[in-house]
Amino acid sequence: MNFLKSIPSGESDKELLLSYQRYGDIQIAGQLYGRYMDMVYGVCLKYLQDSELAKDAVMHIFEELVTKLRKHEIENFKSWLHTVARNHCLMHLRSKKNVRTLEIQESHVQNGEELHLNGELQKEAELRKLECCLGSLVPEQKIAVELFFLQQKSYNEVAEVTGLEWNKVRSLIQNGKRNLKICMESKALTEIKMGTNNE
Numbered sequence: 001m002n003f004l005k006s007i008p009s010g011e012s013d014k015e016l017l018l019s020y021q022r023y024g025d026i027q028i029a030g031q032l033y034g035r036y037m038d039m040v041y042g043v044c045l046k047y048l049q050d051s052e053l054a055k056d057a058v059m060h061i062f063e064e065l066v067t068k069l070r071k072h073e074i075e076n077f078k079s080w081l082h083t084v085a086r087n088h089c090l091m092h093l094r095s096k097k098n099v100r101t102l103e104i105q106e107s108h109v110q111n112g113e114e115l116h117l118n119g120e121l122q123k124e125a126e127l128r129k130l131e132c133c134l135g136s137l138v139p140e141q142k143i144a145v146e147l148f149f150l151q152q153k154s155y156n157e158v159a160e161v162t163g164l165e166w167n168k169v170r171s172l173i174q175n176g177k178r179n180l181k182i183c184m185e186s187k188a189l190t191e192i193k194m195g196t197n198n199e
Contacts, residue, residue, distance in 0.1 A: 013032060013035070013077040013078065014077070016028055016031060016032040017032060017069065017074060017077055020032065020069055020070070021069065021070055024070065026066060029062075029065060029066055029069055030062070032069075032077065033062050033065060033081075036077075036078055036081055037058060039078070039081070039082065039085075040057075040058050040061055040081065040082075040085045041054055041055070041058050043082060043085040043086055043089065044057040044058060044061075044085060044088075044089050046161065047086070047089035047090065047092075047093065047151075048089055048092065048093070053092075057085075057088060057089060057092065060088065061084060061085055061088050064084070064088070065081075065084070068084070086143065086161075087143075090143065090146055093150070093151075094131075094146075094150075129183075129184055129187045129188075130180070130184065132183075132187070133179075133180050133183035133184055133187070134146065134180070136179070136183055137176055137179055137180070140162075140164075140172055141172050141173075141175060141176035141179065142176070143162060144158055144162065144164075144169055144172035144173050144176060145172070145173060145176035145177065145180065147161060147162070148173050155169050155170055155173070158173070
């Protein structure tokens with residue numbers, strides 16, 4: 001991964017970050033980003049499963065950072081960047097519809113009920129509601145749910161990707177599934193009421 005070159009520097013991440021925020025010199029941003037580009041590439045490759053797509057993502061993420069670095073207060077740049085890279089890849093997967101339709105099954109989660117998709121014509125409407133409801137979850141829940149259901153990863157794989165403990169992952173998925181179900185049912189009820197009012 002040498003398409004962005006990092007010049008060795010004795011400055012800390014924080015010092016480079018403050019320097020970039022003060023002067024807006026893109027070379028400083030590139031120097032900071034270059035330290036963790038291999039990590040970003042690794043994250044992107046894991047999610048996108050394609051080396052060329054991962055390389056493109058690394059470049060797009062850098063383009064995003066040029067703006068984001070000047071808007072956010074960042075304490076731990078490496079950790080923050082890992083999250084940015086992960087979210088970028090998840091958004092890419094969702095926007096490209098490279099993910100399978102969400103099917104929450106009893107075999108996957110204990111003590112759960114299935115979200116039913118009734119008929120082909122209803123699937124698109126259900127998916128729109130699902131997208132909206134996913135956006136309503138807290139970030140950790142949203143990421144865990146997307147990894148588990150949309151990417152079909154196991155609890156262990158979700159724990160590995162997110163760096164969270166297994167029990168925390170299980171809790172996030174269980175709670176996220178429950179919150180999704182509540183949100184979906186609420187939207188369905190709203191549609192029924194609207195339909196009744198329009199009759």
